[in-house]
Amino acid sequence: MYSTFIFDLDGTIIDSEMIGLQALQATLKEQGIEKNLDELRFSLGIPGLTTLEILNIADIPTTLESWLEKEKPFLKNVPIFEGMIDVIAVLPKAGIVTSKTTEEMNNSFYLLNIDHHFHSIVCASDTENHKPNPDPLELALQLLGCKAKEAIYIGDSPYDMQCANAAGVDFGLALWGARTVSGFENADYIFENPKDILNLINK
Structure with a gap:
């Protein structure tokens, strides 16, 4: 899908x-x-x-x-949500769009040694405008070589959903992070756990 x-x-x-x-x-x-x-x-x-x-x-x-x-x-020792890496490892193509800066990524994400699972990583240092502006997500689409309709953005905040909507990309709510569906009534998907994401590659 x-x-x-x-x-x-x-x-x-x-x-x-x-x-x-x-x-x-x-x-x-x-x-x-x-x-x-x-x-x-x-x-x-x-x-x-x-x-x-x-x-x-x-x-x-x-x-x-x-x-x-x-x-x-x-x-340096931030936990990764259970099952997340197992899911990402089998996806056809994966990327990240985050509001962390390059410095913040160097002090956290890159220390986890999981960056090889992602084909593109866009952080706050890469665009002038940030979420909920669509610019970072549109840059990710460009770097990943795909159209908006071919991608889904998965996040846990209203800014993530607004960014996806502005970029014309479907949005999936990571309920394990958001902990509520309130305010996310317009989400295209509600994922209760990371494994739910795999349902989309079988369609």
């Missing part, structure tokens, strides 16, 4: 979202800004720079550096 399967990273392939949220919370607390984790969940799926702009942080470069430093010790 699809020749190409493109994935978000955080909350879809790796279980890293709480690491990022807790590091952000601790960074803000140092500046006297108290936020609970639910108040920071809007940051999931968008670049850290955008998050700090939304929070109206005065010194964004220093704050971003502190946030990344707090994440580093935990991202």
Whole structure:
């Protein structure tokens, strides 16, 4: 049914979202800004720079550096969702579109030694505009050599779905990361676990 399967990273392939949220919370607390984790969940799926702009942080470069430093010790051993790599290994073609920067990818994803499973990886450093803008997904389609109708984008955040819709690509919700279907009523597929994705290569 699809020749190409493109994935978000955080909350879809790796279980890293709480690491990022807790590091952000601790960074803000140092500046006297108290936020609970639910108040920071809007940051999931968008670049850290955008998050700090939304929070109206005065010194964004220093704050971003502190946030990344707090994440580093935990991202080196970030868990991969169970069964995910077994699924990706048998897909005809796989790619990644993530809001992580090159530096963040070097401190986390590339340490996991799973990058060989992907034909293309697009991060926040590769495009001027980021999710929910379609640019990163459209770049991935170009690099993977496929048309929008031949691909599906799988993610766990509203930004992922908006990005897919804007690029004319079908969207599959990674429920193991999203933990709710609320707000995802327009998703083309709801995947309860990674193995559900395999149903699409048998059609």
